[in-house]
Amino acid sequence: MVDTVAESRDPAVEAALDKAAEACAARGGQMTELRRQVLRLILSARAPVGAYALLDQLRAARPGAAPPTVYRALEFLQEQGLVHKVERLNAFVGCAGPDAHHHCGHGHDHPHQFLICGRCGATTEVCDDRVAHAVADAARATGFVPHRTTVEVEGLCAACALAA
Amino acid sequence: MVDTVAESRDPAVEAALDKAAEACAARGGQMTELRRQVLRLILSARAPVGAYALLDQLRAARPGAAPPTVYRALEFLQEQGLVHKVERLNAFVGCAGPDAHHHCGHGHDHPHQFLICGRCGATTEVCDDRVAHAVADAARATGFVPHRTTVEVEGLCAACALAA
DNA sequence: TCCGGGCTGATATAGTGTAACGCCCGACCG
DNA sequence: CGGTCGGGCGTTACACTATATCAGCCCGGA
Numbered sequence: 001m002v003d004t005v006a007e008s009r010d011p012a013v014e015a016a017l018d019k020a021a022e023a024c025a026a027r028g029g030q031m032t033e034l035r036r037q038v039l040r041l042i043l044s045a046r047a048p049v050g051a052y053a054l055l056d057q058l059r060a061a062r063p064g065a066a067p068p069t070v071y072r073a074l075e076f077l078q079e080q081g082l083v084h085k086v087e088r089l090n091a092f093v094g095c096a097g098p099d100a101h102h103h104c105g106h107g108h109d110h111p112h113q114f115l116i117c118g119r120c121g122a123t124t125e126v127c128d129d130r131v132a133h134a135v136a137d138a139a140r141a142t143g144f145v146p147h148r149t150t151v152e153v154e155g156l157c158a159a160c161a162l163a164a
Numbered sequence: 165m166v167d168t169v170a171e172s173r174d175p176a177v178e179a180a181l182d183k184a185a186e187a188c189a190a191r192g193g194q195m196t197e198l199r200r201q202v203l204r205l206i207l208s209a210r211a212p213v214g215a216y217a218l219l220d221q222l223r224a225a226r227p228g229a230a231p232p233t234v235y236r237a238l239e240f241l242q243e244q245g246l247v248h249k250v251e252r253l254n255a256f257v258g259c260a261g262p263d264a265h266h267h268c269g270h271g272h273d274h275p276h277q278f279l280i281c282g283r284c285g286a287t288t289e290v291c292d293d294r295v296a297h298a299v300a301d302a303a304r305a306t307g308f309v310p311h312r313t314t315v316e317v318e319g320l321c322a323a324c325a326l327a328a
Numbered sequence: 329t330c331c332g333g334g335c336t337g338a339t340a341t342a343g344t345g346t347a348a349c350g351c352c353c354g355a356c357c358g
Numbered sequence: 359c360g361g362t363c364g365g366g367c368g369t370t371a372c373a374c375t376a377t378a379t380c381a382g383c384c385c386g387g388a
Contacts, residue, residue: 032366051344064368071345072367087251088314090344090375113299115308128302131295135277135315138292143322144279150252150316151299158307196335216374228337235376236336254344254375 013043016094020082029080037061038073039094042083047121048091086114086123088152093123111135111149117157119164124157177207180258184246193244201225202237203258206247211285212255250278250287252316257287275313281321283328288321 017040021031031039041057042049051070058065074092077083083092095112111132116123131151139146156164181204185195195203205221206213215234222229238256241247247256259276275296280287295315303310320328 030366034367066369067345068347068369069367076366087316113302115303115306115310117308118311124306124308126302126306128298131298131302134292134295134298135317138277138290138295139279139317139319142279142288142290143325144281144288144317145320145325146279146317147282147319148317150314150318152251152314153299153303153308153310153312154314155303155311156309161307161309194334198336214374215376230338231376232338232378233336 010044013040016043020080024080024082027080029076034062034069035073035076038070039077039082042077042092043094048086048089048093048123050089050091054092081109084112084114084125086116086152087150088116088154089123093125096125113151114153115157116152116154117160118154119156119160122157174208177204180207184244188244188246191244193240198226198233199237199240202234203241203246206241206256207258212250212253212257212287214253214255218256245273248276248278248289250280250316251314252280252318253287257289260289277315278317279321280316280318281324282318283320283324286321286323 017031017036020039021036024031037058038054041054051067051074054074055065055067055070058070062069074083074085078085082095084095085092093114110127113126113128113131114123115126132149135149135151136146181195181200184203185200188195201222202218205218215231215238218238219229219231219234222234226233238247238249242249246259248259249256257278274291277290277292277295278287279290296313299313299315300310
């Protein structure tokens with residue numbers, strides 16, 4: 001075995017990492033090795049990952065890693081719009097890449113919604129403008145000035161709904 | 165001082181507690197003294213309250229109270245629709261009273277949204293059908309079967325927006 | 329009487345997130 | 359060159375949030 005446990009190195013993930021680094025640089029952010037490692041772990045996971053799960057995996061490459069190590073990386077990645085937190089799960093998912101949402105006219109701080117399958121744990125991000133507008137309108141109707149919005153739906157994904 | 169610290173005993177809160185107890189009983193739930201105390205603390209607060217803040221206050225009346233004491237009460241109150249959790253804050257707020265939402269045709273498990281002021285901490289619950297429908301529609305469009313929805317908007321409340 | 333379920337007490341532990349200090353290093357400037 | 363300033367990271371310690379588990383109590387029904 002040439003590759004160690006930590007490396008499944010999906011080429012698609014590596015490509016996404018390179019694109020992310022590029023996007024960061026364009027905004028004045030530095031995609032350091034640590035941040036890249038954390039983002040790789042998130043993008044390689046099939047479901048949202050908890051901070052401490054990331055920490056465990058990270059220690060393979062960085063024995064000295066501690067909670068602040070991963071939380072600081074996560075904070076950066078969230079600011080860059082590369083990662084979102086799923087509040088209901090206290091876990092993190094990669095954003096398909098902000099670029100993937102350019103079609104709906106949003107930048108890297110785009111509004112998004114999560115569909116969380118309570119059975120298989122799959123969490124998919126959608127980007128629905130009607131939802132975003134409805135929420136913003138409802139807020140503004142009360143004089144509230146919206147800044148950031150969290151929308152998370154728990155239920156059954158299409159596959160699990162059929163299986164059930 | 166006749167009343168001790170723990171008792172501000174807002175008559176409106178007491179009335180809400182009585183109504184809540186009634187509503188619980190109608191559904192087969194028991195509003196015990198402990199649960200009533202926890203609900204009173206939540207309804208008396210101006211902002212969402214953390215479980216451990218509740219615990220601290222609760223200990224005035226129940227020296228032996230421990231985390232499970234308050235979490236069990238909270239679980240019951242949430243099931244009864246008397247309390248909601250604000251995920252972004254890991255804190256709990258009283259529901260205006262499910263009855264307050266009968267006007268929009270929902271029962272005690274009604275869809276709701278939170279407007280969280282990042283400056284003063286005030287958190288208001290709204291009940292907007294367009295939002296609820298937009299979210300449900302967006303989810304169903306992907307074959308997802310929605311079960312429970314969390315919508316939380318962080319921003320500035322009307323008062324703070326003016327002050328800022 | 330005995331059983332069972334719901335509620336609470338009590339202890340222990342798991343999981344999530346931050347504060348605070350200090351070091352290194354590279355950028356920038358006099 | 360020397361200084362210093364800021365960002366990123368290591369490290370320790372701690373705060374906050376949540377749950378598992380076992381035991382005791384009360385009450386209503388068989």
